[in-house]
Every structure is written in structure tokens, then in C-alpha cells.
Amino acid sequence: MSNYSTNLTEKQWQVIKNIVEPQERTRKKCLREILNAIFYISKSGCQWRMLPSDFAPWQTVYYYFRKWKLEGVWEELMDVLHSMARKSVGKQESPSLGIIDSRSVKTSHHVDTDRGIDGNKKIKGRKEHIVVDTLGLPMAINIHEANIHDSKGAVPTMEKLAFKFPRLCKILADGGYQGDLAMWTKQKFGWDLEVVLRPKENPRKFNVVPKRWIVERTFSWLENYRRLTIDYEFLTETAEAMVTVAFIQILLKRFF
Template sequence: MRQKRYSSDLTDSQWETIKPYFTTDRRRRHDLRRDILDAILLSPKTGCQWRMLPGEFAPWQTVYYYFRRWREEGRLQCLLSALRRTVRREEGREGEPSALIIDCQSVSTSRTGGIASYDAYKSVKGRKRHLAVDTEGLPWNVMVHAAGDYESQWAFQVLTPICGRTEQDKTVFADSAYQGLGEEVENKLGWSLSIVEREDKESGFSVDPKRWIVERTFSWLGGWRRLNRDYERNTDSSETMVRTALLRIALNRLG
């Protein structure tokens, strides 16, 4: 058992909640699965590189092995899917939302390489994080792509997997960058698209109806140092880092 604990570590009650998703037949003197997950949570929170994980954890090669394995298995994504439904029910809502908000955030990339391009509108060279969230700010899909790609190019790739996992019709709220997709969304997904226009036409910050929810989710990611810039070579690792942070946020919202 580790003697030193970190603020990013799971609490006992949080671990008991998600422990069934990490079953194993191997017997150990201590719960390695929890230590591995704590190490994975520490990296995006503090910005720590895998090779520089504190010595209290398992060797970094072991931590990265499980990060990659759980990413490929979709285990963290499955866990996040279950948690967001649990959080919604605890807050008195249905497990499935009737409304989604879609938007993207441009972030700079590091020198590690991988897919990247220039977003002329935001003056950012890097990638875009494309999120579809419910009215609680919980993610229903995450995609990362080059910053130079238009939002409309990826809208259906973000929304289509959600459509396959739910039977409820939805209203999708978006900004003017998704203008013109309403008919396609209705024909292909059976949902309706609502474009939210700015109430304050003057330049500067304004709180837009519904869209402030996804902007709040992006602001939550700002509290995770490794997510202030995209340090991952592969976009699937970038998506998993975002899901890991949102998984921890969802756990914190459980009673």
C-alpha cells in the first residue's frame, strides 16, 4: 500500500463505485489496479510525463501499458458512459438526455508530432477537441482532429456514435459554425439541430443560451495541466486524456 497520497487519487468510496469495471483473477498483496488508475489520473492533472511518475507508483512502463490497454479496450469510455448516467439519475434526471450541445476547442500542440494544422479563426496551430455534452456538461462523445478542419466536417462523426447508443430523439444545440447541417441531421439521425445565435452582437464575451454549458466543460479541462496543450502524438491518446479528466470530474459529482 502506498504511504504517500495525492489530491488526484481516488477516494475509497469512488474506488468501490468503479471497482467492478476493473475485475481481475490475480491476487496481490495490494490493489495494483487502483494504484495504476491513480497514476493515470495524476498525469493529466499535474502534467507529469509517464517516465517521471513518482516512485510510489508502479513502474511507468506498467502504468503506460495499462493506459494503452484500457484505451484500446474502450474500458475508460465504457466506465464514463455508466458514470454519466448515474450522475444524471442522482440529480433527478433521466439516464439519457433529450438535448446535446456540440462545440470544439482549439489547442496548441507540442513538438511530439502527429496530426496538426492551423486554425486561422483562432490563430492556433494544433488540434481541436470536439465535444458533445448533455445539459449537465457531461460528455457523450469526444473526438480530436486537426485544428484546421471545419466543425461541420466532423459533426456527424461526433454525433453518429451517440445515435447508435440511444433511442431517444434529441435536440442538438450548436453555434453558427454548424449552420446548414440541420436537414442532414434530421434525415440521417432523426434529430433536430438548433443554431444558437449570440444575443449580444457586440464584440467581447457573452453568455449564449445552452452553449455556455459546453464552454463550462471546456473550462473544467483547463484545471488539468496536461490538457492546457496537446502533448500526445496520437489523437486517440488525446481523446483518452480528455475522457480521463472528465471521468474524475464525474466521480466528484457523485454523492
């Protein structure tokens, strides 16, 4: 096996081993090698069929990627690493504050499902909706058509937070989330949705809005993963899995 920069270290493998392989058994291919191949695709942006030959066959790698997507293993792995990362810096596992935002991403020409045009950004594709904590670490991911307004796309994103974070009491958002969403969030979950607007004076001047810049920094982290620069995935759930894989790599690299 070649020594790619995306390969798991021994410490990182020991952290996640029991999640992806709860019962040890003899396999033709080590799951660590499978993960290394998936992480290589996420970082480099190569096609499945162009996976270097020193990895497992691409069919085997894709089989496990899809299997873990359907079984919820990727989401579970991200949630476990999120809790461990917070504990490692002296914070409680469940954050009390979340920050929500979205970005529009172009889709490949062969993607015909679940995409639309973001009239504001002039992008034809999908929106990646995320909620992060004050460390910028992911709490929830939801992907949908780019033409859906942020206040509407936030609803299924918020629902993914339910029952996961018992200490959560407030979520910060920008002006795109104004309207009835705050009332719906309070009635359904008991959380306060606070819309933080930019200063009205000199609106053309760039201003760093307290706390809200954190989610923008998280989006900038994702820019380092070339598979995400354009959405190549035919299904939105596959696109969500790819974003989750990138977040898993970020968590492993930063904290383990």
C-alpha cells in the same frame, strides 16, 4: 502509497471497480494504484517517465492506460459514470438535449500527425470536439486536425452518439455549424440540430447565450487538468483517451 489529492476514495473505487476489474484475480499491482497514477498524470501534467517512485513503475502504468484505451474501457467507464451521475440528481439516464462545440489546442513540437492550423484562432494543433448534456456532462468526444471546419468535424462526433442515447432528439450548436449539417443529422439520426446565434444588436458586447454556455463551462473544467493544456499525444486516439480520463475524474469528484 502517498496520499495525493488525485487518489481515488474508497467510495469512488467501489463505484468503478467492477468495470476495470470485472474478474478479481491476484495481481502484482492493485488496479486502484494504477488508476491513481494515471489520474496523477492527468491532473499534474507530468511525463510518464517522471511519475513519482511511490507509484507503480511508469511502464506498468502506461501498459494499463494503453490497454484500457484499446479495449474501450475508458469510454465505457465515462458512459457508466455519466448515467449514474444523471440518476443521482433525479434525471433520466439518457438526455434528450445535447450541446456541441469545439476548442482548438496547441500540440507539442514533437507531434507531426493529425494536426493543422485553425486560421480563426491562430492555433496550430488539434480540435477537441465534445457533446454535453444540460448538466455539462460528456456524451461524446472526438479529436481531429484544427484546420477541419466545425461543420465537418461534427460528423464523426455525432456518429459517436448513435445508439447510446435513445431519448436524444435535439442538439444545440453555434454559428460554425450552419449549412447542410442539420439536414444530414435529421436524415441519419432523426435529431434536430438547432443553430443558436448571438444577438445581432451590439455584436461586440458579450452575451450569455442560453444553454450554449454550458458546453463552454465544461471546457473550463478541462483547463484544471494540466495534461490537456497542450496536446502532447502522438496519436489522436491517445489524446481522446486523455480527455476521457479527465472527464472521469470530473464525474467522480462531483458526484461520488
